Amino acid sequence: MTINSIDTFxxxxxxxxADAAKSEAAKQELGQEEFLKxxxxxxxxxxxxxxxxxxxxxxxxxxxxxxxxxxxxNDSFNExxxxxxxxxxxxxxxxxxxxxxxxxxxxxxxxNKEITGETVLNESTSSLKxxxxxxxxxxxxxxxLGRQAAGNIAFEWDGVLDDGTxxxxxxYQIRSEAxxxxxxxxxxxxxxADVESVSLGGNNGxxxxxxxxxxxxxxxxxxxx
Numbered sequence: 001m002t003i004n005s006i007d008t009f010x011x012x013x014x015x016x017x018a019d020a021a022k023s024e025a026a027k028q029e030l031g032q033e034e035f036l037k038x039x040x041x042x043x044x045x046x047x048x049x050x051x052x053x054x055x056x057x058x059x060x061x062x063x064x065x066x067x068x069x070x071x072x073x074n075d076s077f078n079e080x081x082x083x084x085x086x087x088x089x090x091x092x093x094x095x096x097x098x099x100x101x102x103x104x105x106x107x108x109x110x111x112n113k114e115i116t117g118e119t120v121l122n123e124s125t126s127s128l129k130x131x132x133x134x135x136x137x138x139x140x141x142x143x144x145l146g147r148q149a150a151g152n153i154a155f156e157w158d159g160v161l162d163d164g165t166x167x168x169x170x171x172y173q174i175r176s177e178a179x180x181x182x183x184x185x186x187x188x189x190x191x192x193a194d195v196e197s198v199s200l201g202g203n204n205g206x207x208x209x210x211x212x213x214x215x216x217x218x219x220x221x222x223x224x225x
Contacts, residue, residue: 092198092200092206092208092218093198093200095195095198095208095224096195096196096197096198097194097195098194098195098224098225099192099193099194099195099224099225100192100193100195100208100210100221100222100223100224100225101117101118101190101191101192101193101221101222101223101224101225102190102191102193102210102216102220102221102222103188103189103190103220103222104174104189104190104191104193104213104216105173105174105175105188105189106171106172106173106174106191106213107171107172107174107191107192107193107213108169108170108171108172108193108194108211108212108213109157109159109167109168109169109170109171109172110169110211111169113194114156114157114158114159115132115156115157115159115172115174115191115192116154116155116156116157116191116192117154117155117156117174117189117190117191117192118152118153118154118155118189118190119152119153119155119176119178119187119188119189119190120152120187120188120189120190121148121149121150121151121152121153121178121187122150123150123180123181124147124148124149124150124180125147125148125178125179125180126147126179127144127146127147127178127179128144128145128146128147128148128153128176128177128178129142129143129144129145129176129177129178130142130143130145130155130174130175130176130189131143131174131175131176131177132157132172132173132174132175133172133173133174133175134167134168134170134172134173135170135171137173139175140161140167140172141157141161141162141167143155143157148178152190155176170212171212171213174189174191176188176189190222192225193210193211193212193213194210194211195208195209195210195211196209196210196211197209198218199215204217205217205218205219206218206219208221
């Protein structure tokens with residue numbers, strides 16, 4: 001049987017009257033019960049001289065099962081995604097007042113907290129140096145960490161300068177350099193920062209406001225302390 005108009009569906013009791021409360025997609029949706037009724041009617045009205053082949057019948061059933069299965073999978077995935085998002089939101093909200101490790105070449109020196117972090121060393125080196133620069137780009141302190149194997153190398157600076165005095169509080173740039181295969185290589189740093197607030201939702205996802213460093217995406221967090 002060839003189905004070429006909405007009259008066919010109406011004769012089967014499948015078509016509904018216009019309902020302003022329903023979307024166009026909902027009115028065109030074909031459920032399992034409707035599909036079976038349509039298939040039964042198709043078998044009843046088929047040409048006796050051209051009966052439906054078993055393969056055609058099975059193909060239609062398999063096609064419907066596949067579409068229905070994909071729909072169920074999408075629903076399950078959406079529920080799983082929502083669950084993950086809710087879990088991340090709760091975890092992020094609990095970070096206020098705590099410290100996180102993030103990729104950054106800047107860090108904040110305060111009166112009651114020193115600068116701590118890690119430099120990412122992908123290969124071993126005979127000489128690793130971590131320098132701290134002030135807002136004018138002047139180097140105020142250099143830590144000589146010497147020979148190091150590949151890995152994340154921890155560093156900390158308590159703010160004491162070479163003359164024994166203390167540096168001013170504020171944001172300092174961090175420059176880490178290592179001699180690798182005879183070449184001086186600039187490295188990426190991770191620093192510890194305090195979380196002041198959390199913003200949920202929006203196109204950028206969960207955002208953490210860090211003291212003195214602005215906002216970073218929650219996905220950038222490497223460690224939580």
